[in-house]
Each structure stands twice: as C-alpha cells, then as structure tokens.
Amino acid sequence: MNLHDRSATPNALAWVTEIFRQRVSTQASVSCDTGLCLISFEKSDFEIRIVRDRTFDPYNKNHLIKGQDEFFENYRHRSLPGLGSSAKKGLIRWKSRNHLIIEYDLIQLIFFMLNRIEEVYCSDFDDDDRFLYSNSVLSKFELIERPIVDEWMQFIRSAVKRADKSITLTQKSFCMDLSHDVDHPSRFAFGGAKNLASGIAADVFRRKSFSNIFYGPLQRLTGARHFFAHDPFNTFSWIMDRSEGAGHVSTFYLFSLRTGLNIDADYRLSDPAIRNLIAEILGRGHRIGLHPSFMTYRDIDEIRRQWNGLKEYLNVEFGHDDLDSVRMHCLRWRHPETLRNLSAIGVRRDQTLGFADRPGFRCGTCHQYRAFDPIRDEVLDITISPLIAMECSVTAPRYMGLACGSDALNEFLKLKRECEAVDGDFTLLWHNTELADKDMRVLYEGVING
Numbered sequence: 001m002n003l004h005d006r007s008a009t010p011n012a013l014a015w016v017t018e019i020f021r022q023r024v025s026t027q028a029s030v031s032c033d034t035g036l037c038l039i040s041f042e043k044s045d046f047e048i049r050i051v052r053d054r055t056f057d058p059y060n061k062n063h064l065i066k067g068q069d070e071f072f073e074n075y076r077h078r079s080l081p082g083l084g085s086s087a088k089k090g091l092i093r094w095k096s097r098n099h100l101i102i103e104y105d106l107i108q109l110i111f112f113m114l115n116r117i118e119e120v121y122c123s124d125f126d127d128d129d130r131f132l133y134s135n136s137v138l139s140k141f142e143l144i145e146r147p148i149v150d151e152w153m154q155f156i157r158s159a160v161k162r163a164d165k166s167i168t169l170t171q172k173s174f175c176m177d178l179s180h181d182v183d184h185p186s187r188f189a190f191g192g193a194k195n196l197a198s199g200i201a202a203d204v205f206r207r208k209s210f211s212n213i214f215y216g217p218l219q220r221l222t223g224a225r226h227f228f229a230h231d232p233f234n235t236f237s238w239i240m241d242r243s244e245g246a247g248h249v250s251t252f253y254l255f256s257l258r259t260g261l262n263i264d265a266d267y268r269l270s271d272p273a274i275r276n277l278i279a280e281i282l283g284r285g286h287r288i289g290l291h292p293s294f295m296t297y298r299d300i301d302e303i304r305r306q307w308n309g310l311k312e313y314l315n316v317e318f319g320h321d322d323l324d325s326v327r328m329h330c331l332r333w334r335h336p337e338t339l340r341n342l343s344a345i346g347v348r349r350d351q352t353l354g355f356a357d358r359p360g361f362r363c364g365t366c367h368q369y370r371a372f373d374p375i376r377d378e379v380l381d382i383t384i385s386p387l388i389a390m391e392c393s394v395t396a397p398r399y400m401g402l403a404c405g406s407d408a409l410n411e412f413l414k415l416k417r418e419c420e421a422v423d424g425d426f427t428l429l430w431h432n433t434e435l436a437d438k439d440m441r442v443l444y445e446g447v448i449n450g
C-alpha cells in the first residue's frame with residue numbers, strides 16, 4: 001500500500017479528523033474519495049476541498065505555495081510550504097463564499113510528517129542507530145526551522161474565520177515546556193575512582209575550580225544524603241528557581257534501571273541523594289518522567305521493567321501516581337516500533353522526537369498530537385510532544401557548534417518565535433550538566449526569558 005492509500009483508510013481518516021478537531025474546530029470532519037478530501041463543519045455549509053495527488057512526492061518535490069494576498073494577512077511567511085508538490089500557481093482559491101479549494105494534498109503532508117513516514121522506510125542510521133536530520137527531507141529542502149504542518153493549520157483556521165464566523169475555533173496558547181535529562185546528577189557521587197579523578201581534573205584545569213579537590217572525594221566518601229553545593233552538576237535548585245521565576249514547570253527525566261553499559265546513568269533510585277532530589281522536585285511542584293536506558297528503544301520487556309519500576313518507586317516512596325512521560329536516552333528511536341512499545345506499556349506522552357544533530361521541527365509541528373501507527377493502521381493511546389531543541393544540538397562542536405554566545409541565543413529564539421507564531425509548545429531539553437558554567441547559565445536564562 002502506498003502513502004496515498006495509507007493516508008485515506010477509515011482509521012487514518014478518523015485520526016486526521018481528530019487532528020483537525022484539536023487544531024481547528026471540534027465541529028470539523030474529514031472524508032475522502034479517490035480524487036478529493038472534504039473538510040466539513042457541523043452546523044455550517046462551509047467546506048474545504050483538498051484535491052488528492054497520486055504524484056505527491058515529498059522526497060523529490062517542494063515549492064512555496066502562494067495564494068491570494070488576503071490569505072496571508074496575518075501570516076508570518078506569506079507563503080505556505082508545499083512539500084511533495086511541484087505545481088507552480090493557482091493552488092488555493094475560493095470557488096464561492098462557502099467553498100475553498102486547495103490543490104495541494106495536505107492530508108498526505110500531515111500523514112507523512114506526523115507519522116514520520118521517511119523514518120519508517122529508512123535504513124540509514126548513525127552509530128547510535130538514530131535517524132539523523134541530514135537524512136531527512138527537511139534537510140534537503142531546508143524546512144527544519146518551519147513548523148510546516150502548523151503553518152497549514154494556521155492557514156486553515158484563518159480561512160474558516162473568514163468564511164463562517166459561527167464556526168467555533170479551538171483555543172490554545174503558546175507555552176514553554178522545559179525538561180532536563182538527568183544522566184549525571186553529580187560529578188563526584190557515583191562512578192569509579194577514575195571518574196572521580198577525571199572530574200576533579202576537569203574542574204581544576206577547565207573551570208579553575210580548586211575547591212573540588214577537597215569536596216569531590218568528600219562527597220564520594222561520606223555517601224552524602226544531598227549533593228554538595230560545590231558539585232558543578234548539582235544545578236537542580238538553580239533550574240527550579242529559574243522555572244518558577246518564569247512561571248514554568250520543569251520535567252526531570254530520571255533513569256530507573258541500567259542496561260549495563262557505560263553510556264547509561266551511574267545512579268540508583270534508592271541512593272539517598274537521589275531520593276532527596278526527587279522529594280525536592282515533587283515538593284516544589286515539578287514533574288518526574290522516565291529516561292529509559294540506552295538499550296531499551298527496541299526492547300519492550302526491558303522498557304516495561306523500567307517504567308513499572310519508576311512508577312512503583314514513586315508510588316511507594318512518595319504516594320505519587322502521576323507518572324506519564326518518557327524521553328529516550330540519547331534520543332534513540334525506531335519508528336514506529338519504539339512508539340508502539342511505549343503505548344503498549346502504558347506511557348501516555350513521549351518527548352523524544354527531535355533531531356540530535358539539529359534543532360527544529362522534526363515532525364513538522366510544535367503541537368502535541370495523538371500517535372498513529374502507519375504500519376498497523378491504528379490509533380495509539382499515546383501523545384507525541386515533539387522536542388524542538390536540545391542544548392547541545394545548538395552549542396556542541398559535533399552538531400551546529402554555535403557555542404554559547406549570541407549566535408546560539410539567536411538560534412534558540414528563532415525557533416521559539418516560530419512556536420509562538422503558531423501557538424505551539426517550545427519544548428526544550430537542557431541537561432543539568434550543561435549549566436555548570438556561567439556562560440551556559442546566561443544562555444539558558446536568555447532562552448527562557450527571551
């Protein structure tokens with residue numbers, strides 16, 4: 001079955017109707033036949049006809065779609081991204097006051113982007129088995145910094161508003177979704193002696209911080225119930241202060257178990273300092289999520305064990321039964337297998353889907369949406385909350401390499417402005433370990449307050 005047919009099965013249409021109800025109006029419904037898809041609205045005679053395109057080819061075609069100027073009155077880019085289409089003009093027009101025609105297969109675009117079809121059929125991954133931006137159509141057509149699905153939804157909303165003011169549009173405001181993967185909660189408390197020595201050396205030579213020659217071993221030897229204030233990775237209270245100051249809630253993604261590799265975290269939930277950290281996070285009204293270990297992204301039994309382990313721990317120790325989210329360690333992901341596994345074990349929200357090698361809109365959206373399995377043709381009981389930016393994707397030399405000055409700040413804020421323009425969520429991942437130095441803290445504050 002090709003993309004054209006997959007995107008118009010009864011289940012796929014029920015799913016896409018849900019997307020339009022969430023993003024445009026609860027009165028919306030979508031139906032399709034071989035040549036047309038129709039978006040209609042309960043209690044209104046307004047309809048949008050979308051001409052289906054059997055030659056839709058997102059791998060090889062793209063052009064910007066322009067319409068009559070009135071469509072783009074309040075629109076940021078004054079043209080719409082037409083991934084998959086090579087037509088040149090006349091693609092959007094009013095046939096009558098109640099009848100808008102779009103000669104661009106928007107239904108296939110939504111299906112392709114939100115269900116990550118290019119990843120489903122990809123066989124080229126990086127050393128960590130991840131799908132990279134450099135392999136994406138978003139790289140080929142330089143669309144990574146535009147939430148292309150959201151732009152179309154904004155356009156549909158403005159057309160509805162213009163055609164029939166009796167149709168009630170859904171309301172959603174921009175929000176910042178701050179999150180922090182806790183791979184290393186402490187420079188000194190965990191890991192082997194070699195780890196301790198290299199951590200102290202890094203502090204002395206790179207950060208000119210000599211006090212940790214004393215505090216590092218002390219933290220290790222005393223098995224302290226709290227991480228020392230001098231510990232450069234202990235930035236949790238500082239993060240929570242900033243989130244609270246800006247009116248945000250932070251989610252901290254914690255390991256539950258390891259899968260035995262050096263790349264996993266080096267702590268246990270039962271460590272007293274971890275327990276006290278969780279108590280502070282929950283006590284201050286922030287959230288905990290699961291950070292499944294490196295080898296779990298294709299292993300349903302292991303990820304279930306880790307999910308249930310954290311759930312039970314939070315319940316027994318803190319009477320907390322609100323665990324619903326995950327982000328995979330190192331952003332490892334195989335689509336739709338990982339998603340399917342997460343849904344099956346009871347995870348209700350995932351925040352993994354951003355590219356490690358480039359910030360931006362991997363799914364073409366910064367809005368949360370219900371997941372759909374394009375292989376099994378079924379709606380999944382899990383929400384995808386796309387990751388828009390991870391700090392190292394912007395700052396680290398191995399990725400964009402913008403360090404932590406004004407170029408990096410501008411990159412983050414450019415993406416944040418795009419999210420604001422479509423009333424979406426700017427989902428940001430900032431590791432606690434990447435706030436040890438003053439210039440990174442200045443950058444972080446610039447991003448959350450800018």
Ligand SMILES: [Zn+2]
Binds near residue numbers: 182183328329
């Ligand atoms: Zn991680």
